[in-house]
Amino acid sequence: MQVLINSNQIETASVSFQEWVTAAVTNELERFDDFLTRVEVHVSDENAHKSGARDKRCQIEMRPRGHQPISVTNHDESLELAVNGAAEKARHALEHMMGKLDVRGTSPKMVEAPEDNEAAREKRDALLEEDFLTQEQQL
DSSP states (O other): OEEEEEEESSOOOSHHHHHHHHHHHHHHHGGGTTTEEEEEEEEEETTTTSOOTTOEEEEEEEEETTSOOEEEEEEESSHHHHHHHHHHHHHHHHHHHHHHHHHHTOOHHHHHSOOOSHHHHHHHHHHHHHHHHHHHHHO
């Protein structure tokens, strides 16, 4: 899993800041490491240099293999609380998605490596044709 950090109006040049954000996000999402291709973290101070309640914002966009991106956002008083809260929301969103995949009978491994060869297509087409013919006979 690749973690990219972007910022708006917050100094992220320090290596320690980037390491801290990467560690916070990675610790929360390590269970999904094989399932995610990339995670983008966007941190910003919505009131610029003025102080304000819940003006620090952290948005985490996750790119699960074979699925649409998932995005979560958290606002809080400090950057630390915003990042930790967004990372927790991200974990919950991925757990929810994995639960849906389990209910549908689709394992994450199947999503990572879909069968897209000729034999699989022929088998799928044969099943569809069989279903069609069965419905035709019932009419």
